[in-house]
Amino acid sequence: MSREVLPAQLSCERPAEFRGEAAVLDLGGVRVTRAAMSPLRSRRTAAMIRRGDPEQYQLALLLKGTTSLSQHRNECTIGAGDLMLWNTSRPSDYLMPAAGGQVRVRILALPRKIMPLSSRRLDRMLARRIPGDRGMAAILASFMSSLDDHGSECTPQELRRLETVAVDLVTACLAQHLDAEDRLCAELRSRALVHRIHAFIEQNLGDPTLSPPAIAAHHNISVRTLHHLFHGQGETVSARIRRRRLEQCRADLADPVLRGRPVGAIAARWGFSGPVLFSRAFREAYGLSPTEFRALNIKDPRAERSAE
Numbered sequence: 510m511s512r513e514v515l516p517a518q519l520s521c522e523r524p525a526e527f528r529g530e531a532a533v534l535d536l537g538g539v540r541v542t543r544a545a546m547s548p549l550r551s552r553r554t555a556a557m558i559r560r561g562d563p564e565q566y567q568l569a570l571l572l573k574g575t576t577s578l579s580q581h582r583n584e585c586t587i588g589a590g591d592l593m594l595w596n597t598s599r600p601s602d603y604l605m606p607a608a609g610g611q612v613r614v615r616i617l618a619l620p621r622k623i624m625p626l627s628s629r630r631l632d633r634m635l636a637r638r639i640p641g642d643r644g645m646a647a648i649l650a651s652f653m654s655s656l657d658d659h660g661s662e663c664t665p666q667e668l669r670r671l672e673t674v675a676v677d678l679v680t681a682c683l684a685q686h687l688d689a690e691d692r693l694c695a696e697l698r699s700r701a702l703v704h705r706i707h708a709f710i711e712q713n714l715g716d717p718t719l720s721p722p723a724i725a726a727h728h729n730i731s732v733r734t735l736h737h738l739f740h741g742q743g744e745t746v747s748a749r750i751r752r753r754r755l756e757q758c759r760a761d762l763a764d765p766v767l768r769g770r771p772v773g774a775i776a777a778r779w780g781f782s783g784p785v786l787f788s789r790a791f792r793e794a795y796g797l798s799p800t801e802f803r804a805l806n807i808k809d810p811r812a813e814r815s816a817e
Contacts, residue, residue: 516557521549534660536672542616548605575609583636592639645682754779763806
């Protein structure tokens with residue numbers, strides 16, 4: 510880690526039993542790290558910072574275990590589902606206590622120069638627990654997990670777009686906790702609002718009443734403003750809802766575990782008001798009826814037994 514990431518003094522109570530693994534996804538300037546490891550302590554002194562410093566803010570989402578961080582006169586302890594921020598250019602003391610067991614974490618490494626908020630403001634967020642179960646922090650935590658699950662499937666162009674999303678979400682989350690949202694530029698506030706709307710759509714795809722008026726009302730904006738926000742998204746609000754519903758139905762229809770579930774039940778699960786409307790939309794999108802698509806993607810076990 511000292512050689513490939515940044516110089517640090519690492520120690521643990523039982524070195525012979527230490528186990529760890531890590532993987533990195535590059536979005537461009539931003540890096541996403543997935544790590545699992547035995548408990549350890551990591552300290553960065555001023556001398557180590559002079560030896561090597563990537564000049565980053567690093568934001569961690571803890572998935573398992575317990576960790577404590579001390580930096581810039583702040584201290585915090587976080588558990589699974591929480592987030593915390595640190596600055597690689599300041600001395601720090603990071604502890605994973607042995608009593609907490611193995612630690613699993615996702616880390617976003619963001620160059621300091623690309624962060625819209627001033628370092629003076631961000632210093633107030635160093636080594637502070639950020640609960641990841643509500644507000645912008647919950648959306649950011651969900652995004653970080655999705656990056657780990659699906660980032661490897663993305664093209665280089667898509668990864669660069671995700672870098673912008675990552676910076677926007679981190680900035681919006683920190684600004685919310687700093688009560689500094691009004692200081693963000695209008696463009697950044699708009700992008701953060703779009704991310705919140707996307708998350709709301711994902712969470713409510715199964716609701717047949719999900720519509721532009723319902724989305725606008727939930728976010729206290731006009732329908733006209735909502736459509737304006739989506740003007741540069743490449744699809745309208747209604748088109749996004751329809752596309753994501755169809756993609757979820759398509760995934761269910763290709764799932765062998767759901768072989769016995771009726772097509773109409775799958776359509777209803779994802780918010781389609783009736784099987785006729787669903788079948789027409791599915792054929793327009795994929796060139797096959799839902800039944801034809803399922804037959805091509807899932808083998809009938811009775812036919813397989815007959816062939817044997």
